[in-house]
Amino acid sequence: MILDTFKLDGKVAVVTGANTGLGQGMCVALAQAGAKVAGVARRSCAETAELVKANGGEFLEIIADLSSSEPVERIVKETVDKFGRADILVNNAGIIIREDAIDYSEEDWNKVIMTNQNVVFFLCQAFAKQYIKQGEGGKIVNVASMLSYQGGIRVPAYTASKSAILGLTRALANEWAKYNINVNAIAPGYMATNNTKQLRSDEQRSGEILERIPAGRWGTPEDMMGAVVFLSSSASAYVNGFTIAVDGGWLAR
Numbered sequence: 001m002i003l004d005t006f007k008l009d010g011k012v013a014v015v016t017g018a019n020t021g022l023g024q025g026m027c028v029a030l031a032q033a034g035a036k037v038a039g040v041a042r043r044s045c046a047e048t049a050e051l052v053k054a055n056g057g058e059f060l061e062i063i064a065d066l067s068s069s070e071p072v073e074r075i076v077k078e079t080v081d082k083f084g085r086a087d088i089l090v091n092n093a094g095i096i097i098r099e100d101a102i103d104y105s106e107e108d109w110n111k112v113i114m115t116n117q118n119v120v121f122f123l124c125q126a127f128a129k130q131y132i133k134q135g136e137g138g139k140i141v142n143v144a145s146m147l148s149y150q151g152g153i154r155v156p157a158y159t160a161s162k163s164a165i166l167g168l169t170r171a172l173a174n175e176w177a178k179y180n181i182n183v184n185a186i187a188p189g190y191m192a193t194n195n196t197k198q199l200r201s202d203e204q205r206s207g208e209i210l211e212r213i214p215a216g217r218w219g220t221p222e223d224m225m226g227a228v229v230f231l232s233s234s235a236s237a238y239v240n241g242f243t244i245a246v247d248g249g250w251l252a253r
């Protein structure tokens with residue numbers, strides 16, 4: 001039956017940036033759908049662990065700083081040591097540094113590109129190797145952005161990295177579909193999380209953004225839940241290399 005294809009019972013999901021925001025919401029969604037969840041973060045995921053457990057799930061906390069690719073192999077190993085396998089990778093961790101392009105420093109540029117783009121690629125590669133070893137396929141869900149499609153203002157490195165995520169998602173899907181690995185992405189619109197705190201505190205920018213969202217509200221972590229479960233499940237078996245916008249209609253406007 002169709003709803004059964006959305007179930008994730010027996011699956012193991014790894015979510016980066018699991019301690020807060022969209023990552024936390026996606027951990028809860030995956031647990032509700034039946035997956036065991038390994039949450040990766042550079043600080044405690046106690047709140048997420050509680051939420052996952054309250055939803056009947058099992059949670060493993062993996063402390064790792066994704067400002068370099070150094071912890072990538074360990075993340076796979078800790079997941080497999082605890083749960084015996086890995087089936088779903090959600091590359092959600094990301095940073096944004098706002099500054100006029102004319103003044104943007106090389107240090108800030110490298111920080112953003114490293115976490116949002118380089119580490120995402122090496123996590124994809126490490127998990128794809130694990131999926132190929134297991135021989136049963138797997139799922140990768142990258143988190144893109146409206147700035148995978150648009151230029152943005154005062155966030156040149158973020159726009160470059162999130163535009164790269166859209167292309168990388170296509171490139172990896174092309175190479176790995178033959179292994180039954182689906183690589184897709186979700187492009188959130190303007191969501192009320194730490195990522196947009198600075199933007200939301202700017203009354204003028206915040207008003208302009210809200211005015212342009214057809215749904216008439218900022219998004220929430222709950223808004224990501226349906227898309228992440230779909231792209232993590234066999235319901236999306238024939239969806240490859242696509243980025244789904246969860247944006248209240250922002251791109252349609």
Ligand code: NAP
Pocket residue numbers: 016017018019020021022023040041042043064065066067068091092093094095115143144145146187188189190191192193194195196
């Ligand atoms: P958020 O609350 O800032 O979450 C970002 C997550 O990434 C946090 O868990 C953060 O950990 C983690 N992270 C950042 N750098 C890390 C590092 N070096 N090592 C480990 N973890 C690291 O914002 P969010 O909105 O939930 O963002 C989640 C994803 O959605 C990001 O990729 C973001 O770019 C994307 N996105 C957000 C929006 C939006 O409007 N909010 C729109 C489009 C795309 P800490 O809490 O320790 O910083």
